Amino acid sequence: MxxxxxxxxxxxxxxxxxxxxxxxxxxxxxxxxxxxxxxxxxxxxxxxxxxxxxxxxxxxxxxxxxxxxxxxxxxxxxxxxxxxxxxxxxxxxxxxxxxxxxxxxxxxxxxxxxxxxxxxxxxxxxxxxxxxxxxxxxxxxxxxxxxxxxxxxxxxxxxxxxxxxxxxxKFVQSYFRSISRSQRVLELDLQDMAALLGLEEVNLGNAANEDTLVELLLRWLTNNPKALDSNLLPVLSKICWSEASQECKDKFREKLAEISKDSSSESFQAEEVFDISKSSSLNQSFNRNFSCSVCAIEGLQNSRAGRRCPQTSSMEVADIDRRTGTVLRQWSGEFKGGYCFLQYHGNLYVSSNSYHRDNKHIDVLCLSVADVMNANLKVPKTRSWDVGSVWWDLFHKQEYAHAIDEERGIVYLCGCASHNFPALPKQVLKLDIENNDCTELTSLPAVRAHHTAIVVEGDLFVLGGEEDWSWSGTYNPVSTVLKYDWMNNEWKEVSPMLDPRTNGAYACVDGKIYASGGSTSVDHSRNVEVYDPSLDIWTKLSPMSVPRDNHRLVAVGKYLFAMGGESFTEEDGACSWIILNTVERYSITEGCWEAAWEMAKFRQEIMAFTV
CATH class of the missing domain: 3.30.710.10 (Potassium Channel Kv1.1; Chain A)
Structure with missing residues (x-):
């Protein structure tokens, strides 16, 4: 055609x-x-x-x-x-x-x-x-x-x-999170809104729960107060009210009362809607499944024979059932040419010229994962930024350890995480993306390489890495954990990890930090531990099935996914290094690891995130 x-x-x-x-x-x-x-x-x-x-x-x-x-x-x-x-x-x-x-x-x-x-x-x-x-x-x-x-x-x-x-x-279900935030959703009529809320599977990322659907319905009613003159049961019955929190239901009642008062609706019967938990007609729950997409992009590859290949710009995605941790579907896409990537607010920001140091501007392309799936790089979301913008720092300091505070729209750059550069700056920057503002914070107390930065409920941590690195090839993995003291604008040490680790992987679930794998001064590690900031205590957990270095750890609901990385095998007494394509799943509730799926490509030093 x-x-x-x-x-x-x-x-x-x-x-x-x-x-x-x-x-x-x-x-x-x-x-x-x-x-x-x-x-x-x-x-x-x-x-x-x-x-x-x-x-x-x-x-x-x-x-x-x-x-x-x-x-x-x-x-x-x-x-x-x-x-x-x-x-x-x-x-x-x-x-x-x-x-x-x-x-x-x-x-x-x-x-x-x-x-x-x-x-x-x-x-x-x-x-x-x-x-x-x-x-x-x-x-x-x-x-x-x-x-x-x-x-x-x-x-x-x-x-x-x-x-x-x-x-x-199926496409709407997979990208429900971004679609539900669009202006078009607020313009739906009652019948179409009921169809949208009636989807039995939706992808809301890590914000997946029935409260999110109630909030969507409330936004729609706020934008369409005349809907109160109609029979609301078609939309109200599409919410699993038994799964919504009491706080959310109370907020819904209060806001609905305000909307009905402002709209002066004569036919709206508030008492028929407010007592949601007792009304059988509004409490018909159906089994809604929440999914979350886990994306893997970039990385060094190898063949099944173990030979290394160049960096890849390919992307692959697995849609995960948040309740069971099982894979619902998988797909992959390919970027042509070399790109640099940043994940932020559910979108993928791409630049093809970030390493051209002589450039005075940088072109940044904003893609949804749906755009990537369709190999649609020519979407009209490109902006050109000059050297004074925060985007310039983001893409020209790719070697820094990035920590993203999604709730506040802040990205932290915490010292150079790569020892491929002779000068390893200890500089720490706070980038306000929405307001295009850059603030320099107190530098790290010591030079580090291959460390990780992470934000937990507004607190900024720097974990592990190598100190006293030298070009002679010797390195010193550390277990040190630093926390930024916002009151005194300084870094303070908190309880160290149980194991020193460089190139480890970290994830945050329910205010706790999970650390996995990486390298010690002796070998690659498969050890896993968790940190509770409120108690300042690290606890040892079940180890992964194989050692993983330069891998990624991604959280979906009550599950952790360890993806790719470098490991080793022993055959006939000889040890050989390999790059992995396997993904294993850890159940936080049950405390055990099991195989999850295999990626289409073997990857280490990958970028992985949820959308």
Whole structure:
């Protein structure tokens, strides 16, 4: 199928077998029918008052099974004197596109009209114009991204295009977190909002719980106070109220009372809604599953034979069930060329020129994971930043240890984490992304390499790494943990880890820091421990199944996922280093590790995060 956008901003949908579609005779007949209706023996009328469309029966019958059956049967429409035929369920404009396609194998629609293409798909399915159906399907699938998914899904449901509706529904489920924050959600009518809240599986990242759905409903009601004049049960019954917290339900009641008072709704009966926990009609729970996408990107690779390969810019994603930790689905994508990446607020920020030190500006591309899945790097979200912006520091200090405070919109750069540079600065920067502000904090007390920085409930920690590193190749892994004292603007040591580790992996769950693997001064480690900042105590946990160095640890619900990294094997008394593609899962509740899945590529020094 060929899709073309011409200078008049038209979408051209063309048959996949264009060469074998219309012959010269059909093209000539099309010219005849468009000029004074020459040789036309039938007129097609749609579901409106527009002028009927002239056509020739033999052309329609030759290219549509629907019209073939109509004209070759004994139906009244097959009689020569029955010249005007009404096609129910299709408007005249859509019908004109179909007739044009039947004659010349292509049709042109105004651009930016995905809904009209969906209407055209539904009509071509009904009239059994398979090539046009295929062309519409390919076009709509190419349009699919996080901005269009909701509209496409609802349109496909409305037009009863079941196959596409299921495809688009899965996309909406996978990227529910970003879609639910869009302005388009607030513009939905009551029926569509009920459909959205009724999804049995949604991806809300690490914010996944029923309270998030209640907050979404509340935002929608705030934006649509007139909905209080309607029957709210269709949307209220789509919330699993038994899974929502009491605090959330109380907030819902209070806010709903304010909305009803401000809207002066006469038909709204507050008492029918407020007592949610006791109302059987509002407490029909269904089994909603919450998922979270775990993304892995970049990394050094090797083959199964253990040979190292260059850095990769490929990306792969696994959608995880937050309650069970199991993999629901996997997919992967590929970036062409060299890029630098930063994950922030559920998006992936990409720069292709961050290492060009002579540049005076930097181009930053903002991608949702949905954009990446569609290999859509040409999205209109690119900004060019000069040397005075925080983005310049973010991408030109890639070697620094990054710590992201998502809640406050702050990124911390805590000393250079790589010993590939002769001067290892101890500098610590606080970057306010939203306000484009950079503040220098007190430097680290000593030079470190291969350490990690992490934010836990607003507190900034620096863990492990190497001190007293020298270019002679000797290094000294440390167990030291530093915490920034905001009151006195200085770094203070807290309880050290039980094991010294460099290139370790860390994750935060429920205000606690989990540390895994890395290297000691002797060997790669598979040890795991957890730190409780409120008690200033480290506790040893079950070790991973294999040693992992330069891996990543990602938290999803009550599970930890150790991904990739470098390890070693012993065969015939000889030790060989290998790069891993395995992922293992730790259940915080049960305290044990088990195999989770295998990545498509072997990776170490990867970037991994949840969305």
């Amino acid at each position: 060929f899709i073309n956008m011409d200078k008049e901003s038209k979408i051209t949908l063309t048959a996949t077998n264009k060469q074998g579609w219309p012959n010269m005779a059909n093209s000539t007949f099309n010219t005849f029918r468009q000029s004074e209706h020459s040789l036309c023996d039938v007129f097609l009328r749609g579901d409106d008052e527009m002028e009927p469309i002239p056509a020739q029966r033999h052309v329609l019958a030759a290219n549509s099974l629907y019209f073939n059956a109509m004209f070759a049967s004994g139906f009244v429409e097959s009689k020569p004197d029955h010249r005007e035929i009404s096609i129910g369920g299709v408007d005249t404009e859509i019908l004109s596109f179909i007739v044009e396609f039947l004659y010349v194998g292509s049709c042109r629609l105004p651009s930016g009209t995905m809904r009209r293409v969906m209407d055209l798909l539904a009509a071509s399915n009904m009239l059994q114009v398979d090539e046009l159906s295929r062309a519409c399907t390919i076009y709509l699938e190419k349009c699919l991204d996080s901005d269009s998914a909701l509209e496409l899904w609802l349109s496909a449901e409305s037009c009863r295009v079941s196959d596409l509706a299921e495809t688009f529904k």
